[in-house]
Amino acid sequence: MQYDPIKRSLGKIFNQTPALRILFYRLLDLLLLRSWYIRRELKIKASQSAEQLNVLDAGSGFGQYDYFMSTLGKKWNITGVDVKKEQIEDCNQFFKKIGRGNRVKFEIGDLTKFVKPDTYDLILSVDVMEHILEDELVFENFFKSMKKDGTLLISTPSDQGGSDTHHDHEEDGVHGFIDEHVRDGYNANDIREKLERAGFSQIETHYTYGKPGSLSWKLSMKFPILMLNASKVFFILLPFYYILTYPLAFILNMIDTASEHKKGTGLMVVAHKK
Template identity: 65%
Template sequence: MQYDPIKRVLGKAFNRTPFLRKVFYSLLDMLLLRAWHVSRELKKWGKSHSGKELKILDAGSGFGQYTYRMSRLFPLSQIKGVDVKEEQIADCNQFFTRIGKGEQVHFEEADLTKFNESEVYDLVLSVDVMEHILEDEQVFRNFNASLKPGGVLFISTPSDQGGSDSHDHDHEEDVHGFIDEHVRDGYGVTDIREKLERAGFSDIDVRYTYGKPGKISWRLSMKYPIQMLGVSKIFFVLLPFYYLIAYPVSALLNYFDVHGKHETGTGLMVKAEKPSK
């Protein structure tokens, strides 16, 4: 089973109107545990940057989910989203223009291994991107160069403890289906910290996500529904009834995962700062 085709089907279904697109973003924010972790970090960082005019880069913007969240969290910000997929760039530019955010938010096609805008951004966010890029240290150097002194980088990525969007090794065929597009199975804590240090970052905080509560939640909220949709689209009709039962449990598990400390986990949440001059 491939994960991206299911996401594209869902994206197309919810992209009929701006309202449905916003509903889609809200559903992703509710269901994706990584969105819970990213949102918590952004809110914590935002407390010390309230009311400031910020420059933000969404590095690997995809559907624009996190760009939309940041445009609301930081209304005075200027946000650029970059992605290698031309069709997604055009789609996101069209959507954000339609909802009146065209002056605040802009999307461009870009290769992160070549992206470098000297000391432009206060914040760089990269969610589920680095596991797709072989030349990761070059990208980390580009992020560092593009940040202002004192700027912050947030990364959400799979760990080497069974990550790469599988989060479950019960069935080997499932694992391969979920990680076909990844160039590495995940990062070790020491590995990504050392790479970021070599790229020029300091004050690096790396913590595990998708601990025991998150693994269960992921199966309930994402893995099982996606598997059902992979069997037949008729399950679109049944999904609302499934989530009426599953989501309260999943949300509680997400809360424990976000607010707990995990000795291991299948995801990583990374914060790194560019030293001030």
């Protein structure tokens, strides 16, 4: 399953005006459970520091989290980095249009090569590391680029089905739901050990997308994307689908974020440079 065609189709609809794009961001914040977790951690970070923060969004995509961070305070100076030139240009244009181009900027960068020593107070990486084979090199670059007492925040699929892939069946021609990932997901101990080798300390790992969250993800993301890939006609039916299903997905998201999970298909990681 490829996400990019769906992203491009939705982008054409919601990118017509800044107001529609902001609406799109807010809809994603409601739909994506990982956004619930990420925004909670970012709010905690904002409450802990009244000083100027230099932030790196490592794998910024279409700028959803950069927009949210830009609302947390004018002292947040944000740099988004991505390998896709069209997304970088698009995000720079959008943030200039809404008057935030002076403190939210985007540039092309390969995270296996991107290093800016002692620059960032916070590095955010959302659903990125599962796409990068040389993950330990990226962790080392994060550590080098971070200031002392800086924080790394990672959201990634876990190895408990987070990518919804089944590589053992690929030889039979059966592919998983997401084909862009280089690994099925991270084990909590595995990613902790890799971050320790890179130099990080005080590493906390928490499973997300427990049973409530996994069901919510299927309702709000997996089933709609499957239907959109089957037929673009479903774009017309999509609002009615969410009217019926989202109240349940919202309740499931609330339960998931309020719970501690011994296992889950998502993983939240917070690490520090001391």
